[in-house]
Amino acid sequence: MDTDMVEPNIREKVAFIPIDEIDVARPSLFQKDTVGLFFERLRREEPVHYCRESYVGPYWSITKFDDIMAVDTNHKVFSSEAKLGGIAIEDMHSAKSALELEMFIAMDPPKHNQQRKAVTGAVAPSNLLLLEPTIRERACQILDDLPVGEDIDWVDKVSVELTTMTLATLFDFPWEERRKLTRWSDVTTAAPETGIVASYEARRAELIECAMYFKGLWEQRINAEPKNDLISMMAHSPATRDMPFLEFLGNLLLLIVGGNDTTRNSISGGVLALNQNPDAYLKLNNDPGLITSMVPEIIRWQTPLTHMRRTALQDWEIGGKKIRKGDKVVMWYLSGNRDETVIDRADEFIIDRKNPRHHLSFGYGIHRCMGNRLAELQLRIIWEEIHKRFAKIEVTGEPERLFSNLVRGITKLPVRLHAR
Amino acid sequence: MVKVTFVSSDGTRRAVDIAEGETAREAALFNDVPGIDGDCGGVCACATCHVFVDPAWIDKVGRLAEGAAEADLLQFAEGANEYSRLACQIPIEPLMEGLILHVPEQQY
Numbered sequence: 001m002d003t004d005m006v007e008p009n010i011r012e013k014v015a016f017i018p019i020d021e022i023d024v025a026r027p028s029l030f031q032k033d034t035v036g037l038f039f040e041r042l043r044r045e046e047p048v049h050y051c052r053e054s055y056v057g058p059y060w061s062i063t064k065f066d067d068i069m070a071v072d073t074n075h076k077v078f079s080s081e082a083k084l085g086g087i088a089i090e091d092m093h094s095a096k097s098a099l100e101l102e103m104f105i106a107m108d109p110p111k112h113n114q115q116r117k118a119v120t121g122a123v124a125p126s127n128l129l130l131l132e133p134t135i136r137e138r139a140c141q142i143l144d145d146l147p148v149g150e151d152i153d154w155v156d157k158v159s160v161e162l163t164t165m166t167l168a169t170l171f172d173f174p175w176e177e178r179r180k181l182t183r184w185s186d187v188t189t190a191a192p193e194t195g196i197v198a199s200y201e202a203r204r205a206e207l208i209e210c211a212m213y214f215k216g217l218w219e220q221r222i223n224a225e226p227k228n229d230l231i232s233m234m235a236h237s238p239a240t241r242d243m244p245f246l247e248f249l250g251n252l253l254l255l256i257v258g259g260n261d262t263t264r265n266s267i268s269g270g271v272l273a274l275n276q277n278p279d280a281y282l283k284l285n286n287d288p289g290l291i292t293s294m295v296p297e298i299i300r301w302q303t304p305l306t307h308m309r310r311t312a313l314q315d316w317e318i319g320g321k322k323i324r325k326g327d328k329v330v331m332w333y334l335s336g337n338r339d340e341t342v343i344d345r346a347d348e349f350i351i352d353r354k355n356p357r358h359h360l361s362f363g364y365g366i367h368r369c370m371g372n373r374l375a376e377l378q379l380r381i382i383w384e385e386i387h388k389r390f391a392k393i394e395v396t397g398e399p400e401r402l403f404s405n406l407v408r409g410i411t412k413l414p415v416r417l418h419a420r
Numbered sequence: 421m422v423k424v425t426f427v428s429s430d431g432t433r434r435a436v437d438i439a440e441g442e443t444a445r446e447a448a449l450f451n452d453v454p455g456i457d458g459d460c461g462g463v464c465a466c467a468t469c470h471v472f473v474d475p476a477w478i479d480k481v482g483r484l485a486e487g488a489a490e491a492d493l494l495q496f497a498e499g500a501n502e503y504s505r506l507a508c509q510i511p512i513e514p515l516m517e518g519l520i521l522h523v524p525e526q527q528y
Contacts, residue, residue: 073464366492
């Protein structure tokens with residue numbers, strides 16, 4: 001029997017489990033949203049914690065804000081290299097992984113820097129200014145089509161739709177087939193236990209289909225004049241145009257996952273947070289100017305990627321613990337974002353925080369999220385347009401969460417809309 | 421106190437006073453100068469306090485050191501050039517009295 005099911009006793013259980021036996025890698029803890037209790041204890045008693053045994057092998061958990069910052073900015077000691085395991089708690093090139101994908105998020109300098117520079121322009125602020133009217137127009141269309149007073153699933157109808165449309169815009173992807181992007185994004189991060197794919201073989205087959213599709217788009221763009229979409233940029237940039245195919249595919253999937261799951265779950269997470277905090281919702285309705293500071297607060301609150309992982313290239317000490325060369329080091333952003341010693345009233349959702357962007361959700365250092373301004377832009381637009389139309393988005397049932405220790409996902413959020 | 425002037429992308433000039441030993445990032449944030457975000461808290465980890473040092477001042481402030489963390493971050497910043505620095509990495513000294521820093525249109 002899975003002891004996690006004994007929900008009423010969970011607080012007691014967390015308080016008494018020997019600290020050595022805590023394993024925060026279990027995806028069920030995230031699905032039930034109880035992992036925060038474990039992080040709270042680790043931050044208090046053993047902020048740099050070693051787990052000897054887990055389904056992903058031994059690993060270090062870094063749970064406090066400043067320690068996470070120290071690891072994230074020290075890329076010379078803490079490597080992202082895929083061949084050493086990459087950036088997630090589950091090794092990238094393990095037997096289970098789908099393809100030997102190569103992506104710049106899982107590379108160290110100098111290769112990381114060249115490839116990132118080649119695509120960063122697509123989501124740089126000046127390009128976003130050009131994209132804003134299109135994203136807004138599409139957001140308006142989505143919201144105008146929603147039925148008022150009926151039960152709908154906010155995730156499917158709004159969060160997925162908006163992020164998919166934005167991605168399709170960024171890639172200049174065939175419009176009618178844009179949900180393929182959503183599917184590929186889900187498949188990339190999915191293990192069979194999630195129910196998204198039937199097996200690792202099935203996942204591999206779908207990713208190959210994705211690869212072939214993008215190969216077609218690539219050939220089309222490379223034979224055309226350079227444009228401002230990501231595929232065209234990659235096809236024409238000297239840093240990326242001669243990329244081996246699996247590297248091209250890896251980087252594309254990186255941009256798809258980076259721009260899809262994360263923003264999607266922040267859009268859903270914001271609705272949930274406002275429902276759980278009615279005072280904040282009231283405040284927002286009285287002053288929509290607060291959207292500017294609410295957006296980064298939503299991103300902190302949701303922490304759509306729970307962690308990033310590194311591999312130590314040499315022995316190193318953090319928080320009094322000796323990390324050995326080759327050790328797996330997991331920076332739990334979700335925990336650091338609740339660290340009371342750095343973030344005032346960290347357990348509260350406060351939409352008018354003084355310093356709302358001081359959170360870990362985008363990471364720090366050279367791997368800091370490249371799309372952070374695009375994410376904020378999408379959230380700001382959707383909330384501005386929601387405010388014009390609806391007095392309230394009322395959550396009418398229990399949210400369902402993703403079985404994943406990496407993507408902090410909300411898979412279903414039943415809501416009813418109230419007209420303004 | 422040392423006087424530092426921030427020039428925004430539309431040409432607006434804001435002169436502020438900042439105590440010696442504070443950084444140019446603090447000079448902006450303590451005085452609500454728009455256009456400097458400083459998300460990471462001033463520890464050279466995010467590149468959202470990007471400024472262009474006025475060319476007349478670059479020798480006193482110092483250029484970006486190759487291979488330093490600051491240069492690693494600034495290579496991804498939009499519009500970065502030879503006068504780019506992160507404001508959090510510019511400690512204010514008395515010899516900087518009258519320093520002029522240009523603020524980019526947007527931080528990234």
